[in-house]
Amino acid sequence: METLARSRARATAPKKGVADSGLPAKAARRSDGAAHRKPGRTSALGSRLRFLGAFVREPFTVGSIWPSSVTLARQVVDSCEIQPGNTVVELGPGTGAFTDLVLKRMKGRGRFIGVEINRSNVSVLRKRFPDCEIINDSAENLPRYLGRGGAHCIISGLAWGNMMPRMQNRILAAILRALAPGGQLVGFGYVHAAWYPTTRRFRRRLLERFDRVKTTPVIWKNLPPAFVYQCWRD
């Protein structure tokens, strides 16, 4: 098992043409359990407003006007079978609605990687979680950053219903390549989007590619209401 900080120290300098991991050199040299450190100071309202600003600029990509609620975040993280020492990936962490809980669950051991495409959300994440490996890139490039071994758990914060089928395919292929044997994908969907053709198509792909898929009842304490899904490859 390795500490989160040690795993961060393994983070390599970005290759040419590859988005940067955002890992400060100072953090890469640290050797203590960084997940125990308090998150950086960014007010909840401040990060929500940044999220809203990101939505206004790129509504289709960001996919929701507000970050997920604490209730949804708890349900997502409780659905993850995370063990300290695991490699955990979060795709589309936004401004970190799930990240704090995930890091607590990891208890300072293992490796955490966040992959977020929106620059403004990335800067909030790097401020809130200065010791974390936050990559400013598209989720479809995840395998570049993982190295050998794969991820035990991949958490998706992506709005699949807003994605074109080609992008869905590319990201799903990246997830399947990145998952370690027996690994788990956990994500959420918005109830209002469940009937979009893109969402229904994505659900069919999940059922084809994973051995088991389970969905929770609707979580009403979220704007908009959502449900959580868990997928396993045996």
Ligand SMILES: C[S@@+](CC[C@H](N)C(=O)[O-])C[C@H]1O[C@@H](n2cnc3c(N)ncnc32)[C@H](O)[C@@H]1O
């Ligand atoms: C619906 S928001 C969810 C944010 C956060 N997980 C939450 O629950 O509050 C979707 C997030 O995914 C990001 N995103 C969209 N497409 C992406 C992609 N291809 N790769 C990485 N992040 C992406 C958006 O910028 C946004 O931050």
